[in-house]
Amino acid sequence: MTDSGLLQAYRDHEWELLRFLARRLGSPATAADIAHDLYVKLLGEPEPPQIRDSKAYLFGMAANLATDYLRVERRRGEILAEIDGLVWRRRDEMTPERHALARAELGFLATAIAGLPPRCREIFRLHRYEGLTQPQIADQMGLGITTVYKDLKLALETMLRARRQFRATPQEEGHRK
Amino acid sequence: MSPDRVEQTAQDWFLRLTAGDMSAVELRRFREWREANPAHDAAFREVRALWNDLDPLEPAFAPAADQVMPHRIRPGISRTRAVAAIAALAACLLLVLASLPDLLIMIQADYRTARGEQATITLPDGSLAYLNTGSALDIRYTQTRREVAILGGEVWFDVIRDRGRPFSVLALGGSSTAVGTAYAVRDQDGIATVTVTEGTVRVAPDATDNTASTDHLVTAGQRIAYREDGSIGPMENVDATAAIAWRQGLLLLRERPFTEALEEIGRYYPGRILLLGDQTKLGTVTARLSLGQLDNGIDALAATHGLSVTRLAGYLVILH
Numbered sequence: 001m002t003d004s005g006l007l008q009a010y011r012d013h014e015w016e017l018l019r020f021l022a023r024r025l026g027s028p029a030t031a032a033d034i035a036h037d038l039y040v041k042l043l044g045e046p047e048p049p050q051i052r053d054s055k056a057y058l059f060g061m062a063a064n065l066a067t068d069y070l071r072v073e074r075r076r077g078e079i080l081a082e083i084d085g086l087v088w089r090r091r092d093e094m095t096p097e098r099h100a101l102a103r104a105e106l107g108f109l110a111t112a113i114a115g116l117p118p119r120c121r122e123i124f125r126l127h128r129y130e131g132l133t134q135p136q137i138a139d140q141m142g143l144g145i146t147t148v149y150k151d152l153k154l155a156l157e158t159m160l161r162a163r164r165q166f167r168a169t170p171q172e173e174g175h176r177k
Numbered sequence: 178m179s180p181d182r183v184e185q186t187a188q189d190w191f192l193r194l195t196a197g198d199m200s201a202v203e204l205r206r207f208r209e210w211r212e213a214n215p216a217h218d219a220a221f222r223e224v225r226a227l228w229n230d231l232d233p234l235e236p237a238f239a240p241a242a243d244q245v246m247p248h249r250i251r252p253g254i255s256r257t258r259a260v261a262a263i264a265a266l267a268a269c270l271l272l273v274l275a276s277l278p279d280l281l282i283m284i285q286a287d288y289r290t291a292r293g294e295q296a297t298i299t300l301p302d303g304s305l306a307y308l309n310t311g312s313a314l315d316i317r318y319t320q321t322r323r324e325v326a327i328l329g330g331e332v333w334f335d336v337i338r339d340r341g342r343p344f345s346v347l348a349l350g351g352s353s354t355a356v357g358t359a360y361a362v363r364d365q366d367g368i369a370t371v372t373v374t375e376g377t378v379r380v381a382p383d384a385t386d387n388t389a390s391t392d393h394l395v396t397a398g399q400r401i402a403y404r405e406d407g408s409i410g411p412m413e414n415v416d417a418t419a420a421i422a423w424r425q426g427l428l429l430l431r432e433r434p435f436t437e438a439l440e441e442i443g444r445y446y447p448g449r450i451l452l453l454g455d456q457t458k459l460g461t462v463t464a465r466l467s468l469g470q471l472d473n474g475i476d477a478l479a480a481t482h483g484l485s486v487t488r489l490a491g492y493l494v495i496l497h
Contacts, residue, residue: 007480036465040473043480079201083194086207089229106233113237125238128231133197140305142297149192156188160227 004047009054112162124155187220286313305335333361349405351382372400383407428466435459453497
C-alpha cells in the first residue's frame with residue numbers, strides 16, 4: 001500500500017499530535033476526537049501537492065481543526081445564553097403583580113392539565129421541570145422528535161387557552177393579586 | 178396573519194427556543210419575526226409569561242399512581258423455565274446472549290431490532306430497556322413479578338425500584354434478578370453474559386433450582402457468564418463504560434485480535450465483511466468507532482493494518 005506523506009506523518013507523530021491538541025483544547029478526550037477527525041479527513045481527501053514539511057503541515061491542519069472546534073463551541077455558548085434570556089424571566093422582571101398566579105387560577109390550570117394524556121404530561125414535565133431537551137426526551141422515551149413536539153404543543157396550548165378562559169370569566173371569589 | 182395564526186406561530190417559536198438544538202440562523206429568523214409586528218411580540222410574551230409562571234404546577238404533571246404507560250402484554254409461550262421469586266430492589270444490568278435464535282422466535286418477540294439498529298423501550302413499570310443491534314425481547318409482566326426474556330442479542334436495563342414486584346431477566350434457562358439499579362445481558366453462542374453497571378444483581382444459572390446454592394451476587398463493575406446447562410463462569414471485573422458504550426453510539430475495542438474486532442464490527446454492520454489472506458500477522462486492534470459511520474471505521478482499521486478495502490454492491494466489504 002502506498003501511503004500519503006501526511007498519513008505517514010500522522011502515524012509517526014500521533015502521540016505528539018494528541019498532546020499538542022490536548023494542550024490547545026484543554027481536554028484529552030476532545031483531542032482524541034479531533035485527531036480521529038483529522039485521520040479520517042486524511043484518509044478521505046487527496047493529498048495537496050507540494051508539501052515540503054509533512055509534519056508541519058499536519059500540525060497546521062490539526063491546529064485549524066482545533067480552532068474551528070473552539071469557535072463553534074463559543075458560538076454555541078452565545079446562542080444558548082441568548083436563548084436562555086429569551087425563555088426565562090430575569091429576577092428583576094419579577095414585579096409583584098405578576099409574581100405568581102392566583103390560587104384559583106392555579107386550580108383552574110391544574111384541572112386542565114389533569115385532562116391531558118399521561119404521555120403528554122410526562123413529556124412536558126421532563127421538558128419544563130427536569131430541563132431535558134426535546135431530543136433527549138425523544139431518546140429517553142423511545143419516541144420520534146415530532147411526537148415529543150406535538151405533545152409539548154398540546155400541553156402549552158391547553159394551558160394558554162385555560163388561562164385565557166379563566167381570565168375572561170368574572171371570579172366570585174374576587175381577584176387575588 | 179390572523180390572531181390565532183400569530184398565537185400558533187408564537188407557541189411554535191417558543192418550543193423551538195426551548196428545544197435545545199436551535200441554530201444561529203433559526204435564532205435570527207425568530208428575532209426578525211418577533212420584531213416584524215407588535216402583535217408577534219405580545220403573543221410571544223404571553224407564552225413566555227405562562228412558561229415562567231408554571232413552577233407551582235409541577236405536581237399537576239406528576240403521573241398518577243395507578244397510571245402506567247400504554248404497552249403491549251402478550252402472555253407468550255414460556256420458553257424459559259419458571260423463576261424462583263426473589264424479593265428485589267432496582268438495578269441496571271446488561272445481558273448478552275451469544276447464540277442467534279431462530280428467525281421465527283425473533284419475529285414473534287414483543288420487541289426486536291435489526292442488525293445495525295438500536296431501540297429504547299419503556300417497560301410497563303417505567304423501567305427502561307435499551308436493545309442493541311440484532312436483539313429480541315419479550316415482556317412477561319404479572320401482578321406479582323416483572324419478568325422479561327431475552328431471546329437473542331444484548332439488552333441494557335435501567336430498573337425502577339419496586340420491592341413488591343421483583344424484576345428478573347430470563348435467558349437460556351437462567352435468571353438475573355435486580356437486587357440493588359443497572360444491568361445488561363448478552364446472549365452469544367449459548368452463553369449468557371450479565372454485566373452490572375449499577376447496584377447488585379442475583380444471577381441464577383438454573384432458574385428452577387430453588388436452593389440458591391448456585392446463585393451468584395454480581396455487583397457494579399462485575400460480569401459473569403453462564404451456559405444453558407447451568408454451568409457458571411468465574412466473576413470478572415469489567416470496564417462498564419466500554420461494555421455499554423453502544424448506548425452512546427460507540428464501539429470501543431481494546432487490544433482485540435484483528436479477526437475478533439471484525440466480528441464485533443460485523444454485529445452492527447448491515448453488510449458482510451470478508452477478510453482475505455493471511456490473518457495471523459494482523460496483530461491487535463485498539464479503536465473507538467462511531468456506530469453511525471462504520472464504513473469510515475472499517476477504512477481506518479484496514480489502513481492501519483496495511484489492508485485494502487473493496488466494496489461490492491453496497492453490501493459486501495472485502496479486506497485484502
